[in-house]
Amino acid sequence: MRRVYPLILAFAVAIGLVITFSYLRERSGEVKPKQILLGVETCAECGMVIREEPHAAELVTEEGVAKFCDIGCMLLYRVKHHPQGEGVRAMFVHDWTTKQWIRAEGAFYVRASLYTPMYYGLFAFHSREEAERFAGEGAKIWTFHEALEFVRRQGEGSE
Template sequence: MPGGVDRAAADGGGGGLRPEVAGMSPRPLAPVGLLAVIAALAGCARQPLTGPPELRVGRDECAECGMLVAEDRYSSASLVEREGERLYVFFDDIGCMVDFEYEQGEGTRVLERYVHDHESRAWVPGLEAAYVFADRESLRTPMGSGIAALARRDAAEALAAAHAGAVHDFKSLSVARREWMWARYGKPPDARPVEPR
């Protein structure tokens, strides 16, 4: 019935009153709606990665040693940029993160670091954490680094005292870890200075 009211819709058969207009169909609106959804999703996709990642314990692999991250207490993550792409890399041991960063070439840039607090297991920004570096037999970690991170310095000092360790910030931890590795495995003749990126 051109120009009239759809009686089936008015009687509850079509879901509501809908005027009939010659040549109009609700179908052309579907592609417009789809385009709006695609545009919204594309806008979301352009947001750069930032902030703590979601770690999947037992599923995510350590970028340094290749082991699965089996527990979160000593795990860490870095947000890196490679060839213009941002991605998270995970580590089962904070020592693996420090080693990974030292070994990366100029093509990988570390943007953010996150470590799990030894006590609460919550993510802490890596540059804000206090680190305990202790004997690997006293403070047992997944890969034997003897490194734990804590959100509070006083908690780090207590853990260090309990394990005869030292408290570090990230920069001094990087230097201490490299010196420990060189003392244990030998310093390569082409070793470069330790400068966290």
């Protein structure tokens, strides 16, 4: 029986190390977007089922991930629940050109009279050039904060 104890101890230490390292990696590591179960998960702002991946967005806090059907829904949620960005670790939108996840804070935004799930008509791009190519000559390209301001004003108008 005596030989079993060192084994149990080694095992416990190993488990402890694994938990500690995964915790540290989680804390310090780069925040990544979570996969969305399309047709199943619902938008944290409007409650609609999320069906279209290219329009979907995510907001990550210490508590977890909020998922959205439309870029506008995420921006409105950010305005309502994190007005100064407090507690927000990262935000993600899809690049309309590549359909890949990109960081929302550094993206360029175009408002177009085209369909999006909640009719905000907002499209995100990783570069200003791509946004201009999509929007056409002379169109307004928004930064994250300009897009946020647009949704904030829209929200005020509808109340």
